[in-house]
Amino acid sequence: MAKSPGNISYLKAVPDEPAGDEFDANAILQRRADEALIIDVDGYEGPLDLLLTMARTQKVDLMKISVLHLAEQYLEFVEQARALRIELAADYLVMAAWLAFLKSRLLLPPDPEAEGPSAEDMAAHLAFQLERLQAMRQAAARLMGRDRLGINRFQRGAPESIARKRRTQWQAGLIDLMRAYARLKTKDEFRPYAFDRQDVYTMEQALDRLRHLIGFAGEWTQLVDFLPDGWEGQGKRRRSATAATFAASLELARQGRLEIRQAESFAPISFRMKPTTERK
């Protein structure tokens, strides 16, 4: 862009730089700065930032700036931008409208009927805002200039890590032990296998045997004859086998495959296969 923005004398490239003394160099710098500004309004952080930059060209304490003059400067800037067909962001235009209003209020004699803040209040608040923004910028600079960690101050280069040990403490009391054992013993009562398997003849075993043998027992045959080899003697083994066989016979009778007969109490028990003709 070769267009010169003309005589916008208040704009400077770097807000913090004091105005140069040499006339020529300054003029060139000034023009470049003006171009840069107009072309890149985005370089300013909004209208307040631009106003602050303008205010600082007044070279007075911010609290004593002429808000009227500032408003005029800003409005002139907006006009110049328009003349150069540069589109300004909406907020710059809103600010321009507000400043135009402020300017008119400042120029006219105060209207005693008017409501709301006086023009002086508005101007004072704008000055306050500019001063506050300026103060925050200076504070930011002072903050960044402090002795910073990792730049001027350092933490321990080889920190020693804290070892984390996890220890598990198992909880179990005598009562837990007793309960566990009691549970096992209670379970045992329903699980005769658990002890002395050798002397127990189970109903399952007896059922298997009976199912197989009953086919051959067309005639009444005594229970003892069904006892397996090695279980017909006396004592625990015989009692277990007898009980299991009897229980198995009851099961088969319930299924309708076998008949049971006993002449009288304590008389021998006999079985035979249920005749097929009577089956339904």
Next chain:
Amino acid sequence: MTDLTHNDPPEADDQPTAPAFPPPPIEEQERMVEALLFASAQPMSVRDLSTRMPAGCDPAEALVGLRRRYEGRGVSLERIGDAYAFRTASDMSFLMQTETVEQRRLSRAAIETLAIIAYHQPVTRAEIEEIRGVAVSRGTLDQLIEMEWVRVGRRRMTPGRPATFVVTETFLDHFGLESARDLPGLSELRAAGLLESRPPAEGLMVPLTPQPDEDDEFSGPADDLFEDE
């Protein structure tokens, strides 16, 4: 930073009220604090220390003696908010080129936003925008939060319950501040009235328009500005 008091005695809830053994002598406690703080790169609070030390110890008292011992040394015992850490003395920085940590570049907006949060905390986003005269982009705050220099504080009890922002202990550590009260020039700024909550009168607000790329609920100058906590 809600509470910057210290000197809290060892937390009662962690300490058995009547320790079975008398606590170690204070010189020994100083050694323990010295070892613990030396070992840790991060600041440790009195509470952190006391949970690590034997019952009945008084790390706050040990810290007083230890701090004195390191006065004028090549490393100093710094207080950072409620916590303490050893840091190299700042006048030794000229020796430390090799240790210098590459700092993340912060935009001008980020630096200004950080300063505003530090000096005005707790401060809402709308207030930051009012001070800067420009909308604060989400990314700026995100960056400061990600760096753990800023965190979200309590919500304001005003319409909309806006979140506030405050600076963190990491911020204090980074800038070598004992507390947010020690920010440079804080009292002068306050005396000049520049940190005051000055409610802008009606029609007096300098206009502020939202950035178009901003998705959130930003609604121009909010009416909840300048509320005191």
Next chain:
Amino acid sequence: MTDLTHNDPPEADDQPTAPAFPPPPIEEQERMVEALLFASAQPMSVRDLSTRMPAGCDPAEALVGLRRRYEGRGVSLERIGDAYAFRTASDMSFLMQTETVEQRRLSRAAIETLAIIAYHQPVTRAEIEEIRGVAVSRGTLDQLIEMEWVRVGRRRMTPGRPATFVVTETFLDHFGLESARDLPGLSELRAAGLLESRPPAEGLMVPLTPQPDEDDEFSGPADDLFEDE
């Protein structure tokens, strides 16, 4: 760095020939060494130190003074090979670990296995499995052994010579028993309401598996507990 030109006093890293400025006082050099060693991630040799310090400094001498200064402190200046570093004093190492104690209940498998061993010791794994009716995982026994509540006893003089398990003194301590004989018997369990009152299976008195070689007519809490080593 092949060419050792001087005339640049602060940079003459190897040959401090006639420095332009007198070296800093030794106390200041101590501070420098202190800061450098503190901030360094690695131990530093005298040579490392002298390249970082101003010309004319004598880090070796500063180290002597600094080392003395840290004698008996919570951290000490240690020599590691030909380099130096700060380390936590060795008697402070207990502070450098946090132990979290986790209370956990024994699994059902573990407590049952333990109960069987306590009541039936010495007992083989096969016997435990027979009583529990399920396989005992290696992990369960390992856990009990690791807890030092169970140890391996003598081997059975039966085919395969299986190992037996017995309970330990630690077990007795934990459960407040003088001997395994003090374990409450079945009648006491029943009196305590822990066993249902139906007629007990005579299981407790019955040998688990026939042990032809061993005349262990098992008689409740065994008589032969704590076989001598």
